[in-house]
Amino acid sequence: MFKKSNKTLTANILNRPPAEISDHFVMGKELGKGQFGVTHLCTDKKTGEQLACKSIAKRRLSTKEEVEDIRKEIAIMHHLAGHPNIVTLRGAFEDKQNVHIVMELCGGGELFDRIAARGHYSERAASGLVKTILSIVDYCHQKKIIHRDLKPENFLLSNKREDAPLKVTDFGLSVFFKDGEVFTETVGSAFYVAPEVLKGKYGKESDVWSCGVILYILLSGAPPFYGSTEKQIFNAVLKGNPDLTGEPWPHISDAAKDLIRRMLTLDPLKRISAADALRHPWVAADKASDKPLGAAVLKRIQKFSAANKMKKLALKVVACNLSREEISGLKKMFKEMDKDGSAASHTTSSERHAAPWAALFRPSSCSRSWRRLTWTTAAPSTTLSSSRQRCR
Structure with missing residues (x-):
């Protein structure tokens, strides 16, 4: 042939x-x-x-x-x-x-950039964002579509106004599905991929897991499953059991933590659906605390967002090559992000929040990441090309 x-x-x-x-x-x-x-x-x-x-x-x-x-x-x-x-x-x-x-065109920048730029950020703000994200996922599932690559970078603001609507982008890995259909292809992004995806047998429930990871980051500034390599991250994902005891979790409401546990349930058959998550009291009641989550959470969100941008640039080095100006900007971005040196502190008490960065800077083991790039609909000042990852 x-x-x-x-x-x-x-x-x-x-x-x-x-x-x-x-x-x-x-x-x-x-x-x-x-x-x-x-x-x-x-x-x-x-x-x-x-x-x-x-x-x-x-x-x-x-x-x-x-x-x-x-x-x-x-x-x-x-x-x-x-x-x-x-x-x-x-x-x-x-x-x-x-x-x-x-x-x-989405000219308002990425979700985490907007959060980091605000002076006030609370559980109520996070609840509103999650409500929007879950409504998108529920709509997709009603229309028989699994997104398969939900992550903060794929949520953009339509414009720079304070009340700009949040928009989901990049359906390059999305698929149509039928009730009961099982997928086996391992796709997604390391921090957000569901355990059943790594096991090679999954359905729409995997999107809810990704939303749970996003919620965890929205409230803490760090991912629930981390490691200095993708293999370590995947092992943590397969074990489940997100930490809800260290900072800032003692200051987070029981209702928020309950929703996280339901969304990050290892067994997809026992995991809450997007529709039911929208009815969870922490989301539906609009009564989450408006007390500021604190500067530490905002700072971690800012650093996590910066680390993601650096990974995009690293992927561009491999796929397209960077100009001298972009390489210079990459170095400057890292220095700004790591003023306290925490990005290198993987053996200290800050390991919980520093370790995720290491994986962001390592070349992905996902072979199709390097040859399949997607393009953003964001304005030029806010976004660079991002990778469509197929994890292995």
Whole structure:
């Protein structure tokens, strides 16, 4: 059997007549770059609205799987249209060289950046964020879609206003599912992957686990399962049992900790669903404490967010190469993040909060991470390319 040539494989990815993107949009500055292409700011010629255009170079697609992934991502975004907290797909176009995916621009930055920038942060604020995240996941599950890569970096603010809505992005690893269907492919991101995903037998419940990890970080500034390598992180995930005794947990409400335990239940069949989590008193009652969680939590969130950005840059080094200016910025970012030297303190009492960074800076063992990059819909000042990880 002969392997299909690239030209045959990518002749008509969208199964529709070719269309010139320039007939509809004016392309602007570059927002991000990945191995398969580039994202530009673009302007709708009719309305003047600014959007993000992800242009995927067809010549870089070498397998049927990569072509199908593009079709699937577009189909899923179409299927999820209408939810106020899901990035809106505005159109998909194909010409001889590229597939162009146009979607709304999120110019408000990443979730953790917004939290870190606020002077006041409380359980009530975290409860509101989790309510939004769970509503997104519940909607996806009702529409028979598992996201499979829920993490803070995939939640962006639509604009810079204080009341800007939160939007979930990146459906590159998402799948349609049928009731009772079991998936075996190990995908996701180390800190957020569910134990059953690592075991190779999972369903929609894995999304709820990822939400539980996000909630844990929102309240403490550090992930519940950590290690200096991905293997150590995965071993911790498989054991479960998140620590809810050390700082800041004595100051966190019992209701919040109860929800975390329910979302991070090892057995997926006993784990709370997204719909039931929305009905949990800590989320539904809107009565969580408005007392500040403290400067230490905010500082840890800020450092964790900075570490994630550094990992994105590290992935870009491998996939696309960094310019001298970007390398200089990377060094500066690390110095700013590590003023107290805690990023290197893996054997001190601060190990609980420092150890996660080590894994963020190590090359991933997930082979497809290095050759499959996704592009953000964020404004240029807030985001760099992120990796689509398939964990091994």
